[in-house]
Amino acid sequence: MQVKILNPLIVISLSMFAISVCGCLSSENVTREIYTPQQFEKTPSPFLKVHMMNGELYVLSGWGVDGSSRQITGSGKHYDFNRNLIDTGSVAIPLDSIALFETNVVRPVPEVAPMAIITGVSVAMTIYCLTNPKACFGSCPTFYVWNGERMQVQSEAFSSSVMPALERTDIDHLYSARPPNRNLQIELTNEAMETHVIKCAHLLIARHDPGNRVFVTPDNRFYEIDSISSPISATAPEGSCIDKLRKVDQDERFSTADSTDLASKENIELTFGGVPGGRLGLVLGYRQTLLTTYLFYQGLAYMGSRVGDWIATVQRDTTDYTSMVKKLFWGSVGSIDVMVMDDSGEWQKCGEFSEVGPIATNVEMIPLPAESSTHIRIRLRMTRGLWRLDYAALARIVRSATPDIVEPSAVMRGDTILDEKSRMSLAGAGGPLVTMPGDRYSIVYGLPEDFRNCELFMEARGYYLEWVRKEWVAEENPAMTMTMFSNPAGYLKLLAPKFKQVEPEMEDSFWRSKYVRH
């Protein structure tokens, strides 16, 4: 028989629960009153203490007042003045021998209720996180920008850069940014159990004509567009999803993963009518579900205590292992392939959206091949359960754009302006800015006078290191680690049932576990 030692945290939680149930939930207030025989009436007190003229005491239960014979009746105990027990049983006590009555009414303390509620929530969170630790953590450097109503997370930087070898520059469209004035304040946060190494955080400013907008492509080219139109139909396997794709509002279309193969694909077909002439691009607002987060954390769990060795191996051999990691996370589960139906009715791939991360919605554009028809049919091919689509539109490209690079003018923590070194770090001219869980910075950028005719993008470079949790190490499995690297397709099939067990609650748990002001 296999004997497992209970996780100490489970013991703590169960102890806490036991205390709350057995002890403190029954915490009570006692109200004591005394009455003379003349004042006395029946009270809700289950016990009655009868103080006698001679100093003796009766403690009665099941008592009553017999008005006609002027007696108190009941059963209980009789004590002398030193509280030695004299007798036990039924008694009838004449009122004229009684000095005072004493009642004690016990009432529950309502103030304990909030702690009981906190206990319930906390225990549930503990049990969920202990049984499913990969659902309770995660993010990457997040940038909050004013959207006209509130600070909203609009960029998560270099989500795929999970080790130094995978350091990259990431450009995110601050699509919903509405700067109130020329001093744009962006909040940079570290909201996960991670160490973030940020080597630069530039603001890119792309000027455009009034009414136009500028979009960035997945390969970081910028285009100004002058018109934009929604699809006339959008068909997913479950039916029409066009209502989900009309605007960037986080009312998203998404599906669940396949139960036998996490790499299983699905198609969404978009049709655009009344297509304007000129060069066109498909604009897509999207982000990932937690499938890649799960795959990443599960991978770290399988590496277990050897995770440092594996990362060092990847660091040393940036050719093979780095490509293996990329192949696993971005090759097998894949991108959103964009295909356009050509004149012969064949689907032609013209690009792919592949930004990693479950937090901020990415808005990007892929230029389409020259088109003569007034109707365009586009197929989005992607892994089931991996992508959340928020927005799809067709845009007419008017020209390429070249954004200006703006370095931070100040870096603040709270109300304190930090020294030049911090500013230089984020400007890319000094050493990196290293942030720890809970860190929060405000970065100030100076905008040009005509900032209302500018599109804003965040360009950040760096990488981050996930903190391996003790619970993960328990799942160390060298065989699965090798399968993960050597046979990603098979690995995703093996992992499918395990993921399906947690998939229904994972999103909810993730967002509750973070303190993102989403």
Next chain:
Amino acid sequence: MSGIRFLSSITCAAAAAFILSGCASSGAPDGYLPGDEESQWDVYGSWLTLKIRNMTGDSTLAGEFISVKDSSICILTESRLEFVPYYMIEHVQLESHRNKSDLIGAWAALGTLSTISHGVILVISAPVWLLSGIPMASAESYSGKIIVDTPDLNWWTTNTKFSRFPQGIPNSVDIRKLKLKKYRL
């Protein structure tokens, strides 16, 4: 601010709140006070801890609240029966039953400790535990207690209900024979 430092700040703030809010400690010996339910049928007087001002300075007297007689408080200590004029009493702590502040404190401590398992959300859940548990434990520590400075005779008369003889010491009672509850465990 790093996460660790943030947590430290929260802990310090909570500790400061704890110190400022304060918990009332019990002056009663172990085993003397009944529980809240037991107090319904307990037959002894409440426990008094008195700070007394006299000619030679301040002293402390602790024992069972026996009664109020004339303008004196009758208290049965472990060694003898004392009658203390009310005007000599500077400070009173009267305890009628045990409270559960220790249990609530342990509850809050375990709750705070359990948030280690909450990942990043511990930054929220740990302070929630501390900021709810500490005031709760502090408030509970006053349950079953009345603490007052320089009470007048009216206060004593009102609270004579907590004594062994709220009706006053009967003449038939030989006060030399009064004995304290056998509370030793």
